Amino acid sequence: MYLILRWLINALAIIAIAYYVPGVGVSGLYAALIAALVLGLINALLRPILIVLTLPVNILTLGLFTLIINAFLFWFASTIVEGFIVADFTAAFWGALVMWVASWITNWLFKK
Numbered sequence: 001m002y003l004i005l006r007w008l009i010n011a012l013a014i015i016a017i018a019y020y021v022p023g024v025g026v027s028g029l030y031a032a033l034i035a036a037l038v039l040g041l042i043n044a045l046l047r048p049i050l051i052v053l054t055l056p057v058n059i060l061t062l063g064l065f066t067l068i069i070n071a072f073l074f075w076f077a078s079t080i081v082e083g084f085i086v087a088d089f090t091a092a093f094w095g096a097l098v099m100w101v102a103s104w105i106t107n108w109l110f111k112k
Contacts, residue, residue: 023091031083
């Protein structure tokens with residue numbers, strides 16, 4: 001039940017991102033649900049590998065390179081999912097940043 005609720009909240013966050021961040025678009029709820037699923041799988045499978053591979057750069061930038069990795073993964077998810085569009089890297093950066101804030105708030109709410 002917890003995973004389904006998080007999945008729905010992430011899909012709603014993607015819809016909100018598409019509404020507020022210029023350059024990010026989603027065609028509907030179904031595309032947002034698939035995008036949330038794909039984004040979750042990418043973050044679970046590829047993100048740890050990329051973090052380890054870019055560890056020296058991440059250390060030099062005091063962890064800020066993680067934001068770049070998140071933006072590229074957000075952009076990569078848009079290439080996989082039909083109906084989820086990210087126009088450029090700037091849109092991907094801001095979309096990933098808003099998605100991180102939504103995830104942080106969700107984690108905070110579920111801990112209480």
